[in-house]
Amino acid sequence: MDKDMRIAKAEVFVHSPGRNFVTLRITTEGGLVGYGDATVNGRELSVASYLRDHLAPMLIGRDAHNIEDTWQYFYRGSYWRRGPITMTAIAAIDMALWDIKAKAANMPLYQLLGGKSREGCLAYGHASGREISEILDSVREHMEKGYRAIRVQSAIPGLNSVYGVAASANAAAGAGKGKGASSARYDYEPARRSAVPVEEEWDTRAYLNYIPKVFEAVRNEFGPELPLLHDAHHRLTPIQAARLGKSLEPYDLFWIEDVTPAENTDAFRLIRQHTTTPLAVGEIFNTIFDYKDLFEEQLIDYVRSPVSHGGGITPLKKIFDYAAVYQIKSGVHGPTDVSPIGHAASLHLGMAIHNYGISEYMQHSPDTNDVFQPEYTFTDGMIRPGSSPGLGVTYDDKLASQFEYEAAYLPVNRLKIDGTMHDW
Ligand code: KDG
Ligand code: MG
Numbered sequence: 001m002d003k004d005m006r007i008a009k010a011e012v013f014v015h016s017p018g019r020n021f022v023t024l025r026i027t028t029e030g031g032l033v034g035y036g037d038a039t040v041n042g043r044e045l046s047v048a049s050y051l052r053d054h055l056a057p058m059l060i061g062r063d064a065h066n067i068e069d070t071w072q073y074f075y076r077g078s079y080w081r082r083g084p085i086t087m088t089a090i091a092a093i094d095m096a097l098w099d100i101k102a103k104a105a106n107m108p109l110y111q112l113l114g115g116k117s118r119e120g121c122l123a124y125g126h127a128s129g130r131e132i133s134e135i136l137d138s139v140r141e142h143m144e145k146g147y148r149a150i151r152v153q154s155a156i157p158g159l160n161s162v163y164g165v166a167a168s169a170n171a172a173a174g175a176g177k178g179k180g181a182s183s184a185r186y187d188y189e190p191a192r193r194s195a196v197p198v199e200e201e202w203d204t205r206a207y208l209n210y211i212p213k214v215f216e217a218v219r220n221e222f223g224p225e226l227p228l229l230h231d232a233h234h235r236l237t238p239i240q241a242a243r244l245g246k247s248l249e250p251y252d253l254f255w256i257e258d259v260t261p262a263e264n265t266d267a268f269r270l271i272r273q274h275t276t277t278p279l280a281v282g283e284i285f286n287t288i289f290d291y292k293d294l295f296e297e298q299l300i301d302y303v304r305s306p307v308s309h310g311g312g313i314t315p316l317k318k319i320f321d322y323a324a325v326y327q328i329k330s331g332v333h334g335p336t337d338v339s340p341i342g343h344a345a346s347l348h349l350g351m352a353i354h355n356y357g358i359s360e361y362m363q364h365s366p367d368t369n370d371v372f373q374p375e376y377t378f379t380d381g382m383i384r385p386g387s388s389p390g391l392g393v394t395y396d397d398k399l400a401s402q403f404e405y406e407a408a409y410l411p412v413n414r415l416k417i418d419g420t421m422h423d424w
Helices: 044-059 067-076 084-105 132-144 169-173 182-186 204-222 238-251 265-274 288-296 313-324 340-352 366-372
Strands: 007-015 021-028 033-037 121-129 150-154 199-202 228-231 255-257 279-281 329-332 358-360 377-379 382-384 412-415
Touching (some): 007 044, 021 044, 033 084, 033 340, 044 084, 067 084, 121 132, 121 340, 132 150, 132 204, 150 204, 204 228, 204 238, 238 255, 238 265, 265 279, 265 288, 288 313, 329 340, 340 358, 340 366
Parallel strands (some): 121 150, 121 358, 199 412, 228 255, 255 279
Antiparallel strands (some): 021 033, 377 382
């Protein structure tokens, strides 16, 4: 083993610059430093403990070059396989080791993954609004910011708040305002800073009746060319999802996402029989086995796993290659709860694979960017990596330590009619 590549330190940071993030920093004896994103929204401390208390001690003395072996050691060796906490912890190690390897090679990471397959990675932003005029303004604002593909979410008449809809029109653009400005900063942020989750209400019938009207208005205003996406956040049964897909066909969506909880593959067989609207799934998947049947039966069109929740660069590259056999493309999750390290890792992989589709790109707050200093840029609707070796992201732990972790949770969802807990 090259002594300089021996892992000397693995440190875990949990701070809240703009929102909560869990960050892993691995340092080799030769002084190379690699970063990994270990953030699981609303369960941050569990991943931090898994890494700090269990995996970090096993990393010391390992050869940082042996990425595949290290991944298999933690995946196969743990006995307790899979699951979001385990796989995010392993993903953070994997990302950090790829960062180190690319720095040792003096190359931006995409070069080690096969080099560039494209000039940049097409990204979509989130437009939303409480009424149709606000949605149209929000789409326009996103186009002015350069987005060339736009996800559209809408409040539903009769429901007091709906997840994914900005509480004020200017919040939809995504930028935060700085330390302490938590309400202004967070009204578009998926997690709210509270000790227990906020409860929202849901009415599927009202949703299914209203959403086609929203897309009709958006198409009438912006014409047929703009790629439009929509996220149903797992709220529908299979037959309701089939109806949604069918009713949106006239508006030619790029995809509908998470139309039904995906643990039951049979649901997608049913949906597929009824609609040609493309389907995206997987932001809560964490291994290739979650995708296997959906790929082999060609039941979905886009893979949503980001590097941080999909187990790392090593397994996600395999998932994308497997997807390519069925002409299924990448469409990775890129919300603000994926840190700039996670975004950069997904970006480098997206630059290299052939079957790239699109990425979600929610922009981080200035506080987040000050701490992570990402080198990637967003221009002309595309995210583009920089040219420095590795992932092109760093972590200012001194600055980060000024932003203490604060409990924050995604909202939960109950049926309006009788308060029954409902699916995400
Ligand atoms: O942490 C979960 C959120 O990032 C997620 O709910 C957002 O569905 C989402 C999306 O597509 O960005
Ligand atoms: Mg989603």
